[in-house]
Amino acid sequence: MKKLLFIRYRRPGSVDAGGEQGTNTNYNVLCRLLGEENITVYYIHEEQSFKKMILGxxxxxxxxxxxxxxxxxxxxVKEIKTLATNYPYVFIDRSIFGRIAKVLKNNQYGGKVITFFHNVESVYFAAKIGRYMPWRSVVINCVTQNDQESCDYSDIIIALNERDKQEIEKRYHRTPDILSPVVFKDTYKLQEYPSALTQQKPVCLFLGTYFPMNVHGILWFTKEVLPNVDIDLQVVGKNMHELQPRVKKYENIKIFSNVPDLRPYIENADFMLFPIFEGSGMKVKTCEALMYGKNIIGTKEAFEGYDLNFDKVGACCSTKEDFIKAIKHFSIHPCPRFNTYSRDMFVNNYSEEEREKKFAKIFSD
Structure with a gap:
């Protein structure tokens, strides 16, 4: 049986952000293909106390x-180089660790190095880190270098979508070998799905970690759109309590931070709201919303990489006026809270089984 060394950023947590959810998905798929007993996991980042982090x-x-x-x-990297001699496959789950691929290949590692691009990291970090942060150039230079080394030294690189493929080709002169869009483990298989209609005053849910692109989007929405619509807005996500002081003047916003289970909030929502304007890769929250069969009102960025009929899934909005129009339309014209089109698109295109088919090609030799 084929054995694989799986290199990931950190251990799974009780509340994982989108990137770590993607890592969990890759691990699940590889376990199904090769058997969990044939995969060894190496964790790059270990949690440290604040004091130890400062000292280091x-x-x-x-x-x-x-x-x-x-x-x-x-x-x-030296540890990984030694470990890798026992494995015909090394799967590097993030292109920010391109240095590992470089060292392995420069030291005659004879196996296959596979690198998964969750984003084009140079684009992602340029949007993530504030323009005037003193360490901005150091981090962006580092991730750009690692993106390049991932392209130069990996036997196989995997990207999410056509946009990332084109960006990788333009920046690093390498064409991804596999395109595999964001997928999600299907945890919403029911005998009977909800039949309730959306409410006249809908509950609209924003899912996301306290993170620059998410914060920018939700603050824009509360300032530009919220005063013009009659909704109950819920914001749910990791460390989202940090947002509270910036939205406390709005009475119709509730924030739920670090909840152990998102399902009750998602099920209770009439619509998912994703006003995201920046980023790279694809949005995991969109895939999760499709899995739950939700109506989604979002931006082009929120839907990037997904092949969807926006009229059937909800609405794709570019401006303040678009969001207001879409929300008011659904307030006046109730529709099923459970969107069968969203659910069907997930099952047929964005479940883990779809990635399993793509990954199987890697191990077919």
Missing amino acids: GFSILINFLKGYYYGLSPHK
Whole structure:
């Protein structure tokens, strides 16, 4: 049986953000293909106390300058190089660890190195890090270097969508070998799905971690759209309590931070609201909403990489006026809270089984 070394950023948590959810999906798919007993996991980043992190700040900076992303170090790369000799496959779950691929290939590793691009990291971090942050250039240079090394030294690179494919070709002169859109483990298989209609004053749910692109989107929405519509807005996600001081003047917003189970909030929502304007890759929250059969009102960025009929899934909005019009339309014209089109699109295109078909080709030799 084929054995694989799976390199991931950190251990799964009780509340994982989109990137880690994608990592969990890759691990699940590989376990189904190869058997969990044939996969060894190496964790790059270990949780540290704040004091230890501060004390190690100088070495972290030096590693960044040398091209080792946060958590990675020459010592860990050496460990991985030794470990890898026992495995015909090394799966690097993020292109920010391209240094690993480079060291393996420069030391005559004879197996196959596979790197998964969750984003084009140079684009993603340029949007994530504030323009005037003093460490911005250090981080962006590091991730750009690792993206390039992932392209130069991996046997197979996997990207999410056509946009990322074109960006990788333009920046790094490598064409991804496989395109595999965001998928999600199907945890919503019911005998009977909800039949209730949306309410005149709908409950609209924003899902997301407290993160620059999410914060920008929800603050824009509360300022530009919320005063013009009659809705109950719920914001649910990791560390979203940090947003509370910035939206406390709005009475019709409720924030739920670090909840252990998103399902009750998603099921209770009439619509998912995704006013996201920046980013790379694809939005995992959109895939999750499709799995639950939700109506979705979002931007082009929220739907990037998904092949959907926007009129059937909800609405694709570009401006303040678009959002207001869409929300008012659904307030006046109730529709089923459970959107069968969304659910069908998920099952047929964005479940883990679809990625399993793509990954199976890697191990067919």
